[in-house]
Amino acid sequence: MSTLRLILGDQLSDTITSLEHLDLAEDTVMLCEVREEATYVPHHPKKIAFLFSAMRHFAQDLAAWGVRVRYVPLDDPSNTSSLTSEVQRAVQQIKPARVIVTEPSEYRVLAMVKAWQNTLGLPVEILPDTRFLATHGDFAAWAKDKKQLRMEFFYRDLRKRYDILMEPDGTPTGGQWNYDKDNRKPPKAGMRSAPRISHKKSTMTTDVLALVKARFSHHFGVLEPFYYAVTRQQALKELDHFIDQVLPHFGDYQDAMVAGEPYLYHSLLSSYLNAGLLLPLEICQKAEGAYRAGHVPLNAAEGFIRQILGWREYIRGVYWHLMPDYQDRNSLNATRSLPALYWGHPTQMFCMYEAVRHTRDHAYSHHIQRLMITGNFALLAGLDVKQVQDWYLAVYSDAYEWVEMPNTLGMALYGDGGVVASKPYAASGKYIHRMSNYCQHCHYDPDVMTGDRACPFNALYWDFLVRHETLFRGHQRMPYVLSTWDKFPPEKQNAIRAQAALTLKKMDEGTL
Ligand SMILES: Cc1cc2nc3c(=O)[nH]c(=O)nc-3n(C[C@H](O)[C@H](O)[C@H](O)COP(=O)(O)OP(=O)(O)OC[C@H]3O[C@@H](n4cnc5c(N)ncnc54)[C@H](O)[C@@H]3O)c2cc1C
Numbered sequence: 001m002s003t004l005r006l007i008l009g010d011q012l013s014d015t016i017t018s019l020e021h022l023d024l025a026e027d028t029v030m031l032c033e034v035r036e037e038a039t040y041v042p043h044h045p046k047k048i049a050f051l052f053s054a055m056r057h058f059a060q061d062l063a064a065w066g067v068r069v070r071y072v073p074l075d076d077p078s079n080t081s082s083l084t085s086e087v088q089r090a091v092q093q094i095k096p097a098r099v100i101v102t103e104p105s106e107y108r109v110l111a112m113v114k115a116w117q118n119t120l121g122l123p124v125e126i127l128p129d130t131r132f133l134a135t136h137g138d139f140a141a142w143a144k145d146k147k148q149l150r151m152e153f154f155y156r157d158l159r160k161r162y163d164i165l166m167e168p169d170g171t172p173t174g175g176q177w178n179y180d181k182d183n184r185k186p187p188k189a190g191m192r193s194a195p196r197i198s199h200k201k202s203t204m205t206t207d208v209l210a211l212v213k214a215r216f217s218h219h220f221g222v223l224e225p226f227y228y229a230v231t232r233q234q235a236l237k238e239l240d241h242f243i244d245q246v247l248p249h250f251g252d253y254q255d256a257m258v259a260g261e262p263y264l265y266h267s268l269l270s271s272y273l274n275a276g277l278l279l280p281l282e283i284c285q286k287a288e289g290a291y292r293a294g295h296v297p298l299n300a301a302e303g304f305i306r307q308i309l310g311w312r313e314y315i316r317g318v319y320w321h322l323m324p325d326y327q328d329r330n331s332l333n334a335t336r337s338l339p340a341l342y343w344g345h346p347t348q349m350f351c352m353y354e355a356v357r358h359t360r361d362h363a364y365s366h367h368i369q370r371l372m373i374t375g376n377f378a379l380l381a382g383l384d385v386k387q388v389q390d391w392y393l394a395v396y397s398d399a400y401e402w403v404e405m406p407n408t409l410g411m412a413l414y415g416d417g418g419v420v421a422s423k424p425y426a427a428s429g430k431y432i433h434r435m436s437n438y439c440q441h442c443h444y445d446p447d448v449m450t451g452d453r454a455c456p457f458n459a460l461y462w463d464f465l466v467r468h469e470t471l472f473r474g475h476q477r478m479p480y481v482l483s484t485w486d487k488f489p490p491e492k493q494n495a496i497r498a499q500a501a502l503t504l505k506k507m508d509e510g511t512l
């Protein structure tokens with residue numbers, strides 16, 4: 001039966017279910033670059049270039065294996081700019097008996113694909129995405145009788161199921177499930193990122209860079225230099241380099257931030273993993289292998305594996321378990337407009353400047369910058385949850401709604417009312433001062449609460465807690481923080497709240 005097999009931009013794995021039982025004589029595999037997907041939020045030019053180049057290389061490999069490939073580049077004059085109309089056009093021209101696609105990773109695209117059954121007038125088979133380590137059913141079964149959906153317990157189940165860092169007697173390697181307490185060291189003086197590899201650009205990549213430059217240079221973000229891996233072979237080199245050179249230090253400095261050092265000891269693998277160039281189990285097994293070979297300490301291997309086997313699978317589980325209602329949550333009623341400083345408007349806050357600069361230059365910033373700098377600021381300032389989510393979705397090369405939304409709405413903004421985060425990740429300038437060297441470069445002073453030099457995080461922190469005190473006084477883990485506020489004399493409380501109001505005003509005016 002002739003089949004049109006659609007591969008989406010984040011399905012670039014040769015083991016993807018939509019390629020199973022491929023008939024070389026009858027079937028056509030289709031990939032298309034569509035304007036609609038590149039612009040529904042203004043994606044970072046590096047992200048668009050990475051995905052288009054990776055798609056083109058993937059299509060080239062398929063063609064080399066003898067697969068009939070229909071590839072529609074963005075600048076093809078007949079490109080109709082949307083996924084649905086491109087599939088319609090392909091169906092009219094090729095006249096397949098059916099369409100096969102692996103389940104899209106985002107709810108929005110799944111709804112679109114489900115509608116094709118009616119509009120195309122032929123069967124559309126949606127296959128499960130077996131690249132993830134837990135199915136939707138696994139997560140639903142685990143979540144069914146739980147009052148709280150805590151990642152740690154889900155992670156332990158997956159450790160056992162995939163036999164990762166487990167001993168033959170069923171206990172976790174090293175006797176503990178989690179070594180997070182060893183993974184919160186502040187940066188050492190003079191700490192630098194580990195050296196990183198870059199990849200020779202193919203003609204295909206230079207063509208894509210020219211295309212992206214011509215069509216998307218008005219989007220926020222710097223396109224070149226472009227050093228991303230765009231093939232599985234290159235992504236595997238990134239993985240090997242990370243395991244050999246960087247992973248040994250990952251755990252200790254996972255939460256540290258250093259001026260001018262966007263990467264430190266993070267893996268930079270999320271874009272490759274989320275697009276399908278790497279698979280989660282192979283990464284976890286390599287990290288475990290490095291530990292068993294005595295090459296990396298247990299806290300580094302476990303800490304890293306927990307991010308992928310634990311957090312990544314859990315986040316996806318939450319998304320599919322709670323969508324579509326999840327997307328409309330805004331438990332703290334956060335509605336203030338996203339200030340221009342998120343788009344690179346000058347600010348005297350060094351930490352915000354640095355996190356946004358890394359984002360602009362690399363389409364990347366590491367987890368603690370996303371959570372405790374840009375995320376923490378958005379939480380404390382009460383920024384509109386949808387605008388903040390759109391920003392995160394647009395600016396990071398690894399961002400897809402399934403992973404961005406629970407991280408932003410849930411973890412950073414507490415907008416889901418405590419599903420992902422057991423309490424808000426709210427912190428004053430003290431935390432940033434402890435975990436980074438940013439404050440020494442800043443106009444503001446992390447030890448000052450009010451006045452011209454007061455760190456904006458400080459007054460905003462207390463103002464945030466007081467704005468939501470009704471909610472937080474009844475929260476299991478928050479009242480002790482508010483008890484400190486209660487001890488402040490009224491004059492101090494008033495001064496802090498006035499400082500917070502002034503900070504927000506300056507933020508809105510673009511003078512913070
Ligand atoms: C507000 C906010 C938004 C985020 N948006 C995204 C996003 O759009 N896409 C995305 O992949 N990650 C997102 N994250 C999670 C995390 O910040 C990134 O996965 C990580 O920074 C990617 O860099 P890395 O590959 O160097 O990660 P490492 O620090 O080296 O971690 C290893 C891997 O673990 C996985 N991982 C770690 N933390 C998480 C997490 N919380 N959720 C899911 N996977 C995780 C990633 O695949 C990552 O590659 C977000 C976090 C926050 C706080």
Ligand code: SF4
Binds near residue numbers: 348349351428433444
């Ligand atoms: S003083 Fe405040 S604003 Fe400045 S870098 Fe430190 S935490 Fe950020």
